[in-house]
């Protein structure tokens with residue numbers, strides 16, 4: 001590989017279950033070997049790689065025969081805990097063949113719930129990368145059973161790429177990228193570039209998922225938009241294509257896929273907030289005027305004048321979900337003061353903002 005042509009110094013690579021399995025549900029050893037070889041090649045040329053790999057449940061399914069467990073939570077716990085061992089063992093052997101050490105990092109959404117937890121995770125990945133190790137991250141499906149699960153590993157990968165500030169995020173699935181309809185349907189065309197973070201993609205993306213997938217293409221897109229909005233180039237591509245990782249890393253224009261252009265980088269605190277919606281303590285509802293201002297091109301703070309109501313109690317420093325009057329979640333912000341004070345000054349137009357724009361993240365897919 002020509003190192004001159006490397007686009008990125010660091011990259012987060014997310015591989016979906018369907019890339020790792022054959023149509024009969026068994027792990028696809030050849031493909032995994034090819035992915036490991038490409039990652040090793042990148043690594044040898046100095047690129048720091050974080051691998052987010054799905055596939056535990058799929059691997060488990062091929063190992064546990066008829067177990068009679070009907071409950072989907074138990075089923076996922078059973079399959080993932082059996083399958084994860086097999087999956088990571090395989091990666092470990094394959095990377096060893098390339099003289100590379102890998103590490104298993106299993107996480108839950110709770111591990112990112114506070115800034116302190118988040119920084120602990122960041123430290124864990126940093127120390128692995130600093131020691132030349134490839135972290136292989138997956139959600140800890142055996143213990144993630146509450147409402148606070150990641151939507152899927154696309155969300156986890158978006159969060160990690162943003163947390164570690166990698167130059168790019170590659171999301172590898174079993175299709176070439178985002179199409180203007182269901183891939184394979186007549187007239188459905190590949191969208192090569194998504195420039196503006198606020199483009200509405202939901203109209204042409206169906207909620208159909210691949211056989212083992214969890215979130216589907218729509219969540220992939222939302223995460224991609226959010227990640228690109230935080231300054232990271234996102235490429236959604238086909239992980240079943242030969243050499244896809246090296247092609248994306250050296251000549252992305254030569255390979256069919258969808259690229260989300262990165263906006264200017266965001267401050268670290270906003271990168272955390274972008275994924276912290278599940279940890280908000282309370283909600284506020286804003287009126288139409290405030291909604292337009294907040295989702296407009298200029299950075300705006302949330303003023304009490306635009307707040308219509310509060311839901312739940314909050315203190316200074318707590319995270320607040322921000323909704324419009326139709327119930328649409330438009331962003332997340334950190335309260336500058338507690339609810340009692342906010343209520344007392346609700347009529348006061350000049351009172352300092354409830355959420356300052358430095359501590360406000362507006363979702364890029366809200367129009």
Ligand SMILES: Nc1ncnc2c1ncn2[C@@H]1O[C@H](COP(=O)(O)OP(=O)(O)O)[C@@H](O)[C@H]1O
Pocket residue numbers: 015016017018019172173174175177178179180181182183204205206207208209210211212213214215216217220
């Ligand atoms: N507009 C679209 N463009 C591309 N794929 C789409 C679209 N609408 C739905 N899909 C489906 O999304 C699937 C990929 O998402 P998902 O099942 O979550 O994959 P993975 O397991 O790789 O995370 C594709 O296999 C495809 O069937």
Ligand SMILES: N[C@@H](CCC(=O)OP(=O)(O)O)C(=O)O
Pocket residue numbers: 015016017018053054055056057058080138139141151152153154212213214215216
């Ligand atoms: N953590 C699960 C994967 C969940 C998931 O997001 O799957 P996918 O949509 O295929 O990336 C597993 O390892 O089976």
